[in-house]
Amino acid sequence: MSRSGRIAIVLGMLAVVVFLVVFTAMSFVGSEPPTVNLTAGHVPGRPVHLVLQTDGAVGVGPHPTWVGYQAKDPATGAWVQTGLWQVPAHTKLDVTIYQFDSGSALRNQNWGRVTGVSATLNTAPFGLIDSNKVPVGHTFSIPALGISVPLKGVNTSLKNFCTAGPCNPATQAHNTITFSITTPGPGSYHWQCFIPCGLGFLYGNGGPMQTEGFMGGFLEVMA
Amino acid sequence: MTVEIAPPTSGVGEVRPPTRGPASRRPAWFGQHVGTALVGMVAGYALGHWIGNVIASGYAHVQGSGENDVAIVLGMVLGVLGWLAGIGALNYPLAKLVGRDSVPRETTGWTRYFRYNLTHKVVGMQYLIMVLVFLFTGGLLAMAIRTELLSPTSHIYGPGTYISIVSEHGTVMMMMASSMVLGPLGNYLVPLMIGSRRMAFPRVEAFSFWCFTAGYFVILSALPLGGFPTGWTGYAPLQTEATAGMDSYLVGFLVVGTGMVLAGFNIVVTIIHYRAPGMTWGRMPIFVWSILVTGVLLATATPTLAVACLFGILDRTAQTAFYVNEHGGSSYLWENLFWFFGHPEVYIMALPGFGIVGEMLPVFTRKPLFAYKVGAAGMVGVGLLSYFVWQHHLFQSGINPDMRPLYMLTTELISIPTGFIFLVGLGTLYKAKMRFEVPMLFCLALYFNFLIGGITGVFLSDVPVDVTVHGGFFVLSHFHYTIMGGLVFAFFGAVYYWTPKITGKTLNQRLGKIHFWMMFVFFNLTFFPLFLVGLFDQPRRVFEYAKNLQTLNDVASVSAFLLGSSFLVFVANFVWSLWIDPKRAPANPWGSNGLEWQTASPPAWYNFERIPVVLADPYHYSEPTEVPVADLAPTNFADAAAAANGGGA
Numbered sequence: 001m002s003r004s005g006r007i008a009i010v011l012g013m014l015a016v017v018v019f020l021v022v023f024t025a026m027s028f029v030g031s032e033p034p035t036v037n038l039t040a041g042h043v044p045g046r047p048v049h050l051v052l053q054t055d056g057a058v059g060v061g062p063h064p065t066w067v068g069y070q071a072k073d074p075a076t077g078a079w080v081q082t083g084l085w086q087v088p089a090h091t092k093l094d095v096t097i098y099q100f101d102s103g104s105a106l107r108n109q110n111w112g113r114v115t116g117v118s119a120t121l122n123t124a125p126f127g128l129i130d131s132n133k134v135p136v137g138h139t140f141s142i143p144a145l146g147i148s149v150p151l152k153g154v155n156t157s158l159k160n161f162c163t164a165g166p167c168n169p170a171t172q173a174h175n176t177i178t179f180s181i182t183t184p185g186p187g188s189y190h191w192q193c194f195i196p197c198g199l200g201f202l203y204g205n206g207g208p209m210q211t212e213g214f215m216g217g218f219l220e221v222m223a
Numbered sequence: 224m225t226v227e228i229a230p231p232t233s234g235v236g237e238v239r240p241p242t243r244g245p246a247s248r249r250p251a252w253f254g255q256h257v258g259t260a261l262v263g264m265v266a267g268y269a270l271g272h273w274i275g276n277v278i279a280s281g282y283a284h285v286q287g288s289g290e291n292d293v294a295i296v297l298g299m300v301l302g303v304l305g306w307l308a309g310i311g312a313l314n315y316p317l318a319k320l321v322g323r324d325s326v327p328r329e330t331t332g333w334t335r336y337f338r339y340n341l342t343h344k345v346v347g348m349q350y351l352i353m354v355l356v357f358l359f360t361g362g363l364l365a366m367a368i369r370t371e372l373l374s375p376t377s378h379i380y381g382p383g384t385y386i387s388i389v390s391e392h393g394t395v396m397m398m399m400a401s402s403m404v405l406g407p408l409g410n411y412l413v414p415l416m417i418g419s420r421r422m423a424f425p426r427v428e429a430f431s432f433w434c435f436t437a438g439y440f441v442i443l444s445a446l447p448l449g450g451f452p453t454g455w456t457g458y459a460p461l462q463t464e465a466t467a468g469m470d471s472y473l474v475g476f477l478v479v480g481t482g483m484v485l486a487g488f489n490i491v492v493t494i495i496h497y498r499a500p501g502m503t504w505g506r507m508p509i510f511v512w513s514i515l516v517t518g519v520l521l522a523t524a525t526p527t528l529a530v531a532c533l534f535g536i537l538d539r540t541a542q543t544a545f546y547v548n549e550h551g552g553s554s555y556l557w558e559n560l561f562w563f564f565g566h567p568e569v570y571i572m573a574l575p576g577f578g579i580v581g582e583m584l585p586v587f588t589r590k591p592l593f594a595y596k597v598g599a600a601g602m603v604g605v606g607l608l609s610y611f612v613w614q615h616h617l618f619q620s621g622i623n624p625d626m627r628p629l630y631m632l633t634t635e636l637i638s639i640p641t642g643f644i645f646l647v648g649l650g651t652l653y654k655a656k657m658r659f660e661v662p663m664l665f666c667l668a669l670y671f672n673f674l675i676g677g678i679t680g681v682f683l684s685d686v687p688v689d690v691t692v693h694g695g696f697f698v699l700s701h702f703h704y705t706i707m708g709g710l711v712f713a714f715f716g717a718v719y720y721w722t723p724k725i726t727g728k729t730l731n732q733r734l735g736k737i738h739f740w741m742m743f744v745f746f747n748l749t750f751f752p753l754f755l756v757g758l759f760d761q762p763r764r765v766f767e768y769a770k771n772l773q774t775l776n777d778v779a780s781v782s783a784f785l786l787g788s789s790f791l792v793f794v795a796n797f798v799w800s801l802w803i804d805p806k807r808a809p810a811n812p813w814g815s816n817g818l819e820w821q822t823a824s825p826p827a828w829y830n831f832e833r834i835p836v837v838l839a840d841p842y843h844y845s846e847p848t849e850v851p852v853a854d855l856a857p858t859n860f861a862d863a864a865a866a867a868n869g870g871g872a
Contacts, residue, residue: 003803003804006802006803007803010798010802010803021363024446025367028367028380028384028388028446029379029380031384032380032381032384033381063289064289065286065287065288065289066289084381187376188376188378188767190382198288198464199287199288200283200284200285200286200287200288200289200290201284201287201288201464202460202463202464202547203460203464205464206288206464206465206466207288207289207290207464207466210383210452210464210465210466211383211449211466212381212382212383212384218381
């Protein structure tokens with residue numbers, strides 16, 4: 001084989017390798033959950049509204065049986081299964097969480113305490129849930145901001161209990177939790193659920209508890 | 224000592240002349256090769272996954288988690304078996320099971336590198352290419368890590384993806400480094416260096432390589448399965464509650480570990496039983512000593528890892544509780560089993576590098592190897608002591624505090640035989656007139672890098688320092704200085720040194736020097752700043768860090784990209800010099816006395832026309848009277864062998 005033929009073969013193989021590497025890298029970057037953007041069209045001084053739901057089974061994506069959060073995209077009104085929410089800095093953020101999942105007694109009663117905000121449960125103010133009397137499903141916590149809010153579980157025996165997300169607040173059983181915060185300066189602030197709710201995993205801390213977009217994610221505060 | 228003394232034409236034992244072209248009427252593509260192995264792997268995976276679903280899809284934890292680890296593990300195991308069956312590794316044992324004999328069909332030509340081949344030189348070359356594939360895969364993952372760490376706050380991936388990349392990088396590199404020298408150079412060179420025509424167990428040798436290759440696919444499967452969050456150490460209980468990517472880690476290490484045990488066992492038996500007459504322990508090349516100790520460590524330490532992985536697999540599939548504290552097991556058991564393998568593993572990676580430089584320094588200084596016996600004893604000492612230090616990895620992980628001083632002491636003790644080996648090199652360099660050829664540059668770089676890695680290792684063996692810097696970038700830099708700065712530099716030196724022997728062609732020396740200087744400068748610019756980053760408390764495996772550490776991290780990242788590009792120079796040199804524009808190498812370009820250089824380059828399939836009778840060690844350089852290393856054509860074999868051994872028949 002001539003030298004130019006060998007060079008052509010090497011370049012061809014190099015192109016294949018580069019393609020595979022780029023394809024793999026793009027797949028990895030693309031595998032990150034989407035971001036729900038609340039900064040588009042935001043008028044400074046006006047609050048933004050983050051609407052979330054927690055489902056016992058998200059019902060979509062590669063792990064439809066996993067527990068997880070979904071966020072309402074203000075641009076389309078659709079529910080998006082993600083944990084990445086982009087919000088403006090130094091702005092009042094009104095958060096509404098529709099809790100569709102069930103709950104149980106807590107291993108650590110401290111998770112039943114509202115911390116860092118004033119919250120309402122089905123429009124009534126609350127500061128503590130005694131999980132020995134009322135089941136708790138999840139918490140919404142941002143440790144860096146000192147915020148933690150328990151989410152009261154839904155009775156699974158209700159006829160309109162939602163078994164797979166995205167669930168419909170208009171027709172299916174849920175609890176509504178609301179609270180407000182003022183967003184800090186720009187940065188990524190990790191949020192997570194502290195209650196080990198990864199069913200089927202040892203200690204409940206595997207699967208959705210370890211994976212971005214289910215029981216954890218980032219509040220991305222933009223300048 | 225068992226020696227084949229007959230000339231090669233008699234076809235004694237397993238050494239047969241390879242046949243060119245098909246021996247049967249079947250077309251070549253219909254035989255067993257990598258293509259059929261891939262088909263076997265896919266079919267095996269599908270079958271195993273289906274069986275796993277039949278068995279376990281109704282299990283409560285499977286329904287709860289939505290993940291069927293039984294199906295995934297069975298898929299991987301049958302996939303590996305399919306791979307081995309497809310390549311032909313199971314032909315012989317299966318034929319024996321039904322009372323038939325299986326005649327290996329050895330072929331010549333480039334296609335033999337894609338088949339199950341029993342020739343040690345072919346297996347060595349197969350290992351070389353596969354080690355480079357592992358290395359470049361791990362290297363690309365390293366580039367991904369450093370890209371993410373360019374900024375403390377702006378992220379390309381989330382923390383889950385980041386830790387998956389870090390874990391994959393560490394595991395791929397550790398798998399690669401375990402076989403980096405013993406696989407390609409040990410299999411290729413040891414028979415030539417000890418005057419043998421073959422390895423002791425050619426089928427075991429080939430089997431170990433194809434296990435290694437299968438392990439590559441298994442560990443790579445972790446990425447599409449979502450990765451694993453444990454780093455390369457796989458600690459429980461994180462391991463037990465991780466998602467499906469963890470199965471790839473456990474099965475992958477089990478498969479690669481099986482190959483490592485077999486490779487180590489085979490090379491030890493070969494060195495003990497297949498040395499030529501006159502190749503006494505005191506005349507054995509220092510590289511062979513290093514491979515002997517490495518082989519012993521592989522054969523005796525790796526089974527612990529394999530068993531530990533098996534326990535982990537059972538915990539995740541059969542719901543046993545080896546590592547589950549609440550059910551009577553102990554997550555601490557994994558840590559102990561893992562590091563009982565893991566610390567000898569460090570020397571599995573370090574010793575061959577010293578064997579390589581010990582072999583090359585006398586050639587490029589034209590001096591005998593200083594204190595050869597001390598060097599060999601140092602290697603044996605390191606091998607022995609490596610079994611008594613593993614608990615220093617657990618200083619911060621629940622060890623009884625009263626036991627810390629003991630393991631601190633044993634860890635400090637191991638620096639003594641390591642120091643012997645280091646001083647053997649420095650003694651050889653003392654007052655030497657060096658030839659700064661490319662392989663020699665890599666040798667010198669090893670001593671520079673390992674000095675930094677070794678001294679920081681002594682610091683880390685002390686409990687107070689270890690407790691302070693544990694889990695940070697200081698430790699990370701330390702082991703990169705020892706493993707990459709030691710083993711990987713020695714490996715590339717060896718590739719430049721022995722390529723003329725293996726291929727009969729020479730690598731371009733100018734490109735080699737560019738490769739070396741880029742690699743040396745940017746290796747140090749990558750990892751030295753990370754010592755400082757570690758002292759400033761940046762933890763490993765975390766994708767965010769303090770803003771005041773960005774400059775040091777950026778220096779490390781940019782240097783890492785340039786370090787990565789130095790490997791592209793090597794690849795370009797390798798491909799250009801060996802395939803596109805090959806230049807014939809002189810028979811013995813470096814003027815070595817080594818026995819491997821006394822035969823043709825590349826060696827004939829039988830290595831030596833007659834089994835040589837070794838007369839001296841290969842380090843008699845610059846002596847007043849020339850000392851021949853071997854009698855390559857002994858006329859009276861028995862008399863020559865007796866004379867070589869210094870006694871009567």
